[in-house]
Amino acid sequence: MTSRIARLALEDGTVVRGVGFGAETDGAGEVVFNTALTGYEEVITDPSYRGQIVVMTASEIGNVGWNAVDEESGRPFLSGFVVRTLSPVSSNWRADATLDERLRQAGIPGIAGVDTRAITRRLRDLGAMRGVITSVDPAKLSDAALVARVRETPGLEGRDLVREVTCAEAYEWTEGSHTLDAPPVKAGAGAKHVVAFDFGVKRNILRRLVDVGCRVTVVPATTSADAVLAKRPDGVFLSNGPGDPAAVTSAIHATRGILEAGVPLFGICLGHQILGLALGGKTYKLKFGHHGANQPVMDLTTRKVEITSQNHGFCVDVDSIAKSGTTGAELTHVNLNDRTVEGMRVLGRPAFSVQYHPEASPGPHDAAYLFERFARLIDEGSR
Numbered sequence: 001m002t003s004r005i006a007r008l009a010l011e012d013g014t015v016v017r018g019v020g021f022g023a024e025t026d027g028a029g030e031v032v033f034n035t036a037l038t039g040y041e042e043v044i045t046d047p048s049y050r051g052q053i054v055v056m057t058a059s060e061i062g063n064v065g066w067n068a069v070d071e072e073s074g075r076p077f078l079s080g081f082v083v084r085t086l087s088p089v090s091s092n093w094r095a096d097a098t099l100d101e102r103l104r105q106a107g108i109p110g111i112a113g114v115d116t117r118a119i120t121r122r123l124r125d126l127g128a129m130r131g132v133i134t135s136v137d138p139a140k141l142s143d144a145a146l147v148a149r150v151r152e153t154p155g156l157e158g159r160d161l162v163r164e165v166t167c168a169e170a171y172e173w174t175e176g177s178h179t180l181d182a183p184p185v186k187a188g189a190g191a192k193h194v195v196a197f198d199f200g201v202k203r204n205i206l207r208r209l210v211d212v213g214c215r216v217t218v219v220p221a222t223t224s225a226d227a228v229l230a231k232r233p234d235g236v237f238l239s240n241g242p243g244d245p246a247a248v249t250s251a252i253h254a255t256r257g258i259l260e261a262g263v264p265l266f267g268i269c270l271g272h273q274i275l276g277l278a279l280g281g282k283t284y285k286l287k288f289g290h291h292g293a294n295q296p297v298m299d300l301t302t303r304k305v306e307i308t309s310q311n312h313g314f315c316v317d318v319d320s321i322a323k324s325g326t327t328g329a330e331l332t333h334v335n336l337n338d339r340t341v342e343g344m345r346v347l348g349r350p351a352f353s354v355q356y357h358p359e360a361s362p363g364p365h366d367a368a369y370l371f372e373r374f375a376r377l378i379d380e381g382s383r
Contacts, residue, residue: 004135006111008053008082009146011130014122020135021086022103022110028153029053029079031131032313033120035292039362040099041070044078044108047165047200048269048311050242051156053080053131054291055119062099065090069178072202072361076106077165077242080133082119086112109133127287128313130155156313157285161243162251162270165200166221173218176210187215192378195219195233197251199241199270204361208368209237212375222250225257235264235378238271240357245273245283245314252277259349264381266374267353269312272343275353279329279346281321286340289313290356293363296336297356299343305336308356309363315355316341350377 006020010031033055034043040061043054061083081103090098103110111133123129132150134141141149173196176185187210194214196206199221209216217231221241228236236258238251245252248270255278258265267275273283290310297308318341321329333343333354345352352374358367 006109006133006135007138007143007146008111008114008119009132009134009143009150010122011147011150012126013147015143015146016114016119018111018113019086020109021100021112022081023107024135025107025109026136027053027080027109027133028150029131030128030156030313031055031123032128032289032291033057033116033123035294036309036362037293039293041067042072042361044076044081044103045071045073046202046311047073047077048240048242049078050161050165050200051159052078052242053082053133054078055082055116055123057116057120060085060087062087062090064092065095066097066099066102067092067094068096069094072204076103076108077200078108080108081110082114082116082133083110083112084114084116086110109135123288128289157244158247159243160247162199162221162241162248165242167198167218168220170217170219173206173216174210175207177204177207185210191215192234192375193217193232194235194237195228195231196237197221197223197239197254197271199239199248199251199274201239201241202357202359202361204359205239205268208359208371212371214375221248223254225254225261228254228258229261229263233263234381235266235374238265238267238274238353240269240271240311242270245270245277248274259346259351262349264374264377265349265351266370266377268359269355269357272353272355273314273316275346275351276316276318276321276329276344279321281329282317283314284317286313286315290335293360295356297333297342297367298336300332300334306366307364308358308367309360310356312355316344318344350381
């Protein structure tokens with residue numbers, strides 16, 4: 001890796017200097033921090049990070065290099081990557097490249113050698129902020145001019161980023177989870193048929209659906225309810241994704257149609273938010289969001305606590321659904337750190353959703369039971 005000076009500027013005027021890696025280009029986006037200790041490959045390839053610069057709180061990143069099998073989508077989607085220490089070695093027999101090489105190939109800038117703890121505390125206190133990573137010489141672009149450029153960049157509110165990450169056309173997914181010493185399970189001929197909206201879906205979500213006996217048809221985010229129902233699905237899935245859920249109006253409309261049809265429905269992350277909006281509720285932006293693999297959530301139906309993987313900057317206001325006059329929703333999961341909504345079920349309909357990521361990747365598998373819950377809901381609907 002060639003050593004070069006890089007800067008990260010925030011909209012509050014903060015400018016930090018470090019060593020650039022990855023692509024030698026500028027990257028602009030909302031700056032957020034992620035508290036996961038492992039799984040940087042999955043984080044980087046999660047389409048939900050479209051439009052964001054991710055600060056990793058773990059002290060060293062890059063030690064396992066880059067392993068294509070761990071990618072959660074076809075390519076990285078984030079705007080930039082910030083680390084304290086970039087590992088000088090890649091110690092994994094599966095590695096196809098280094099982290100530096102993969103980000104360079106994807107056209108994404110990174111910055112290392114900065115105090116990520118200080119940046120994280122600033123984001124925690126002041127909230128997520130717009131930022132820019134650049135390798136432009138300060139003599140050609142002053143710190144003040146760089147901050148001014150940051151303040152001209154758009155935020156996430158009101159932006160439909162789903163259209164930038166969704167698939168161009170429908171495709172079939174039949175591959176289940178894999179291990180290092182065994183091939184992945186394949187969906188059988190008698191598998192339940194689930195249509196999954198691709199708002200930025202992670203591959204491990206699709207694998208988990210196959211694991212519980214589903215074959216999956218993935219469709220673009222703009223697919224109508226009529227087009228989905230014409231495929232005669234046993235269930236419908238609303239995926240994770242980036243940006244402001246209120247801006248994804250076509251998906252909100254389609255979800256209303258699927259609810260009216262009574263098809264079993266399960267939503268995760270952005271899909272959870274879209275379900276809330278389809279019910280007539282409201283969403284709001286969190287101060288700095290939840291990004292990491294160590295968020296405690298209580299399942300109110302069992303009173304059990306799960307340690308969960310999360311990646312979201314918006315949240316559903318369940319009370320607004322109850323006040324909307326439409327089909328109501330019941331709170332089922334709550335975040336134990338800040339008491340925000342983490343799950344709900346629709347009253348009178350076979351539909352539920354969670355704000356967090358039960359498929360993990362990275363993260364614990366405490367919440368994997370939710371895929372089995374969806375499969376049971378489908379089975380009950382077919383009786």
